[in-house]
Amino acid sequence: MGGLSLQHPWAFAFGLLGNVISFMTYLAPLPTFYRIYRSKSTQGFQSVPYVVALFSAMLWIYYALLKSDECLLITINSAGCVIETIYIIIYLTYAPKQAKLFTAKILLLLNVGVFGLILLLTLLLSEGEKRVVMLGWVCVGFSVSVFVAPLSVIRLVVRTRSVEFMPFSLSLSLTVSAVVWFLYGLLIKDKYVALPNILGFAFGVIQMGLYALYRKATPTPAPKQVHDDDAVKVPEHVVNISKLGPAAAIELNTHNPIDSGMPLPMKENSLACASDETKGGVYKVDKATHVEQV
Numbered sequence: 520m521g522g523l524s525l526q527h528p529w530a531f532a533f534g535l536l537g538n539v540i541s542f543m544t545y546l547a548p549l550p551t552f553y554r555i556y557r558s559k560s561t562q563g564f565q566s567v568p569y570v571v572a573l574f575s576a577m578l579w580i581y582y583a584l585l586k587s588d589e590c591l592l593i594t595i596n597s598a599g600c601v602i603e604t605i606y607i608i609i610y611l612t613y614a615p616k617q618a619k620l621f622t623a624k625i626l627l628l629l630n631v632g633v634f635g636l637i638l639l640l641t642l643l644l645s646e647g648e649k650r651v652v653m654l655g656w657v658c659v660g661f662s663v664s665v666f667v668a669p670l671s672v673i674r675l676v677v678r679t680r681s682v683e684f685m686p687f688s689l690s691l692s693l694t695v696s697a698v699v700w701f702l703y704g705l706l707i708k709d710k711y712v713a714l715p716n717i718l719g720f721a722f723g724v725i726q727m728g729l730y731a732l733y734r735k736a737t738p739t740p741a742p743k744q745v746h747d748d749d750a751v752k753v754p755e756h757v758v759n760i761s762k763l764g765p766a767a768a769i770e771l772n773t774h775n776p777i778d779s780g781m782p783l784p785m786k787e788n789s790l791a792c793a794s795d796e797t798k799g800g801v802y803k804v805d806k807a808t809h810v811e812q813v
Contacts, residue, residue, distance in 0.1 A: 530706035534591035537699040540642075541595045544600045544629045544692050545572075552609050561614045566607060566622040573603035574629050575665060581638065582654050582711070591703070655711035662715035666722055673722075676729050680736040694723025 548569070555561055583589035583596070607626070611619055621716035637657060645653045676685050697719030704712030 527706055530703055531591075533699050533703040533706065537703055538591060540692060540696045542598055544689075544696060545599050547689055547692070548606060552606055555609060555613050559613050561610060561618060564610075566610045566614070566618065567625065569606045569610065570622065570625050570629060571665060573600060573607065574634060575661060576600045576603065577630065577634055578637070578654075578658050578661060582651070582658050585641075585651050585654060586709075601675060621799060629703040632720050659711050659715050663718055666715060666719045673725065673729060674724060676733060678735050682730050682733050685726055687727065687734075690726035690730060692722055694720060694727065697723055 534580045551564060555564065576596040579592055580600070583592035595695070607622065611622060616621065641650050641654050641657075670684050676682055697716040699715035701713050701720065704710065704714075704716065
């Protein structure tokens with residue numbers, strides 16, 4: 520039973536509507552990545568949701584290709600793969616080194632390792648309709664885990680009594696998308712498409728109910744954790760004097776801050792002497808009290 524069959528015009532209509540809604544949902548993080556691009560910083564945002572979304576789109580494309588005649592699933596998930604890949608590239612461009620390494624690890628683990636394992640097992644351990652069934656349950660299990668992910672956001676909303684971290688527009692679009700794809704799966708008699716969207720609808724309704732409950736409530740500040748990156752670091756005072764000839768460079772590192780209004784702890788005659796020893800070498804002093812020969 521194909522989604523594009525003229526014998527199922529309602530299935531085609533809901534599938535097309537699901538494509539439009541899901542495409543708009545994929546575009547929802549655009550303001551976030553525009554901020555990242557403008558500030559040249561990831562600003563603490565995490566890459567995990569985008570890596571997971573890419574993996575989900577890859578799974579559903581594989582499922583649709585195995586089942587055949589599921590063009591509406593292929594179109595939206597192909598668009599999702601392209602969009603999520605662009606998001607991840609932007610993230611990797613501006614993320615700090617540690618975040619880049621973490622993102623690369625989960626990309627290799629999930630999108631290469633796990634997907635490759637699923638591909639290998641379904642091809643070797645099953646064939647025909649059994650392969651579709653096996654992959655279908657894998658898709659259902661992963662989709663359920665994705666829908667359960669918002670539980671952390673729901674817990675945060677209840678604890679802080681604030682809906683700042685749960686935009687109503689996103690909750691509404693996810694709920695409507697779940698309804699549309701459930702009806703699509705129901706009409707084409709595909710339980711693997713319909714089942715996970717029941718849970719998606721339930722969580723969407725819960726999120727919108729919490730939004731209605733807490734949108735005018737007085738927020739309770741969440742406990743703020745101090746990370747190593749946020750700690751105040753004592754500036755390092757480095758004096759590096761390099762000389763021409765066989766003499767090695769002398770580097771002095773101290774962790775005592777230097778007042779910008781105080782003169783450098785070096786006398787003029789010392790600089791003059793050093794200049795004579797280097798046969799007229801010129802020295803440059805920068806703002807970090809770094810003295811080096813030019």
